[in-house]
Amino acid sequence: MFAAKLLGWVLLGVVRLLTGAQARWWGCPPKAEQRIYFANHQSHLDLVMIWAALPEELRSITRPIAARDYWANTPMKRWITTEVFNAIYVERGGTPAPAEDGAPAPDPMAPLMPLIEALRSGDSIIIFPEGTRGHTGEPQKFKSGLYTLAQMFPEVVLVPAWIDNVQRVMPKGEIVPVPILCSVTFGAPIALGADEERRAFLDRAREAVVALRNV
Numbered sequence: 001m002f003a004a005k006l007l008g009w010v011l012l013g014v015v016r017l018l019t020g021a022q023a024r025w026w027g028c029p030p031k032a033e034q035r036i037y038f039a040n041h042q043s044h045l046d047l048v049m050i051w052a053a054l055p056e057e058l059r060s061i062t063r064p065i066a067a068r069d070y071w072a073n074t075p076m077k078r079w080i081t082t083e084v085f086n087a088i089y090v091e092r093g094g095t096p097a098p099a100e101d102g103a104p105a106p107d108p109m110a111p112l113m114p115l116i117e118a119l120r121s122g123d124s125i126i127i128f129p130e131g132t133r134g135h136t137g138e139p140q141k142f143k144s145g146l147y148t149l150a151q152m153f154p155e156v157v158l159v160p161a162w163i164d165n166v167q168r169v170m171p172k173g174e175i176v177p178v179p180i181l182c183s184v185t186f187g188a189p190i191a192l193g194a195d196e197e198r199r200a201f202l203d204r205a206r207e208a209v210v211a212l213r214n215v
Contacts, residue, residue, distance in 0.1 A: 001083060011048070015052040023053035023183070023184050024185045025186050026187055026188070027189075028186060030054070030057075030058055033157055034122060034124050034155070035125075035158070035189075036119075036146070037124070037125070037160075037161050038159070038205060038209065039161035039163050039209060040128070040162060040210075041131075041139070041163075044070055047064035049182060049184060050126050051085055061122075062123070062126060063125050063126070064085055064087050066081045066088065067090060068089040068092075069092060072089060091111060109148075115127065115149060116149070119149065119152075119153050124156075129205065130142060141206065142202040143202075146158075146201075154191075158191060159187065159189050160186070160188075161184055161187065162187070162212035164183045164185070164213070187208055
């Protein structure tokens with residue numbers, strides 16, 4: 001769609017003008033292979049920042065996740081996230097609420113199904129394993145989704161990323177962005193170890209993201 005492609009180039013120019021959108025590949029090169037990029041999360045602009053930092057050939061095969069309650073709450077944002085970013089909508093809130101007496105039990109895999117379908121179709125994805133934005137500068141504990149995806153798709157390359165400064169571009173509650181130099185550092189891939197327990201893997205994945213802060 002020409003309009004979506006044109007707006008994509010406009011947004012890319014604006015994001016790079018405001019932030020620089022510098023990409024630093026530390027430990028792995030940009031490569032057109034199926035990947036799960038997992039990064040820290042401090043702003044709604046995180047998905048825009050990491051999307052803009054990727055080379056064009058990777059943007060076309062990589063889909064960021066987007067919180068449905070924020071990115072689909074107006075027709076314009078919904079159009080941008082679907083037509084420009086090709087985003088995957090996810091529901092915030094994590095695990096489904098317990099079923100009432102007599103009702104079918106909720107499927108714990110349901111929140112991950114959009115990501116699973118994207119990976120099954122061959123797409124790369126960008127996820128934020130904290131689930132919600134942090135406000136302390138330190139990533140929160142990673143939720144179990146990354147572990148589940150690593151189990152289900154062992155052939156997909158897991159690439160950590162650190163997004164720096166983007167929370168200062170659009171602080172919570174503000175609507176006017178502030179020009180500040182930002183960067184995304186992509187690190188060496190990690191892999192789920194044989195018989196590695198969930199918490200141990202998630203803590204190791206979080207450490208791989210945090211380690212990129214100072215490189």
